[in-house]
Amino acid sequence: LTLGxxxxxxxxxxxxxxxxxxxxxLGTGEVTSAEALARWHHPIHGLIDPLRFxxxxxxxxxxxxxxxxxxxxxxxxxxxxxxxxxxxPVAVNVSPRSLLDARFPGSVLAHLRAHDLPPDxxxxxxxxxxxxxxxxxxxxxxxxxxxxxxxLALDDFGTGYSSLSLLSRIPVHELKIDRSFxxxxxxxxxxxxVIRSTLDLGRSLDLDVVAEGVESEPQRRALWELGCVAGxxxxxxxxxxxxxLLAAMQRGS
Ligand code: G
Ligand code: G
Ligand code: NA
Numbered sequence: 036l037t038l039g040x041x042x043x044x045x046x047x048x049x050x051x052x053x054x055x056x057x058x059x060x061l062g063t064g065e066v067t068s069a070e071a072l073a074r075w076h077h078p079i080h081g082l083i084d085p086l087r088f089x090x091x092x093x094x095x096x097x098x099x100x101x102x103x104x105x106x107x108x109x110x111x112x113x114x115x116x117x118x119x120x121x122x123x124p125v126a127v128n129v130s131p132r133s134l135l136d137a138r139f140p141g142s143v144l145a146h147l148r149a150h151d152l153p154p155d156x157x158x159x160x161x162x163x164x165x166x167x168x169x170x171x172x173x174x175x176x177x178x179x180x181x182x183x184x185x186x187l188a189l190d191d192f193g194t195g196y197s198s199l200s201l202l203s204r205i206p207v208h209e210l211k212i213d214r215s216f217x218x219x220x221x222x223x224x225x226x227x228x229v230i231r232s233t234l235d236l237g238r239s240l241d242l243d244v245v246a247e248g249v250e251s252e253p254q255r256r257a258l259w260e261l262g263c264v265a266g267x268x269x270x271x272x273x274x275x276x277x278x279x280l281l282a283a284m285q286r287g288s
Contacts, residue, residue, distance in 0.1 A: 041077065043095075050076050052073075053074070053277070054074060055280045057280060058070060061258055061259045061264060061265060062259060066280075069125055070125075071105060073105050073128075075088050093130060093132050099136065106146050110152050112277035113156055116277070127157065131161075131173075134176050136176070137176065140180045155185070157185050157186065158186040158188050159180065161190060162191055162195075163195025163198060188208065188210070189201065193212060202240075210242055217248045218248055220257060248269075249266040
């Protein structure tokens with residue numbers, strides 16, 4: 036599938052859409068935030084997953100336009116939830132390459148102002164694939180956003196070989212435990228230990244911790260008993276349109 040040539044049209048015609056997966060309180064099931072997940076609604080190929088087009092977007096020079104389109108839809112959703120009485124933050128995934136773009140923080144802050152949304156209603160999820168040599172630039176970009184009140188999360192935490200050194204260089208507000216650890220926590224002492232250590236780290240550094248990929252009730256209970264308050268996964272809900280998520284919050288499920 037060669038999609039690169041279709042990207043300019045995809046941006047111009049608003050073919051990128053966003054679904055939202057709730058992040059819930061593992062004790063009560065209440066929705067506490069939601070992660071924006073991009074999809075490409077391609078006129079011929081149908082719905083395409085980000086793993087199949089993100090690289091092409093990053094190579095194309097259209098990453099800033101793509102990222103702004105996703106951010107815009109995420110902020111519009113957060114405003115619609117707030118206006119309906121559910122003032123939950125929205126989490127948006129950020130490509131490492133955006134963090135090397137000096138214009139990125141200004142663009143994010145301008146979108147927040149345009150939608151009149153307080154910066155702390157936006158969480159930016161960063162992956163650990165950043166290399167240490169890039170950290171000086173990234174640090175400047177993220178400091179600006181952090182100083183303005185935007186919240187930062189380290190995604191896929193525990194999978195990078197530099198998780199801990201990254202954490203000491205980039206102060207974040209939240210850690211997201213990679214779903215591979217949750218999937219195997221019942222059979223693997225190592226996976227369970229990584230989860231326990233991440234929760235300890237969260238308590239020591241006063242960071243929120245979210246468990247990803249929660250698929251079963253035993254996993255939910257085990258995480259809750261370890262002191263994990265927040266989780267996300269198919270046990271609760273799959274990614275869905277913002278209006279569907281609003282209806283679910285209104286039903287209280
Ligand atoms: O939703 P799905 O499981 O298909 O997402 C696959 C991957 O794509 C995830 O790792 C997710 O972080 C990433 N992803 C989803 N939406 C976006 C986005 O808007 N921007 C970036 N950079 N990555 C995204
Ligand atoms: O890397 P990131 O955390 O952004 O990845 C989010 C991806 O994980 C999304 O593509 C989403 O569809 C997927 N996902 C969310 N919940 C679950 C789950 O419970 N099980 C599995 N296998 N994937 C999930
Ligand atoms: Na993510």
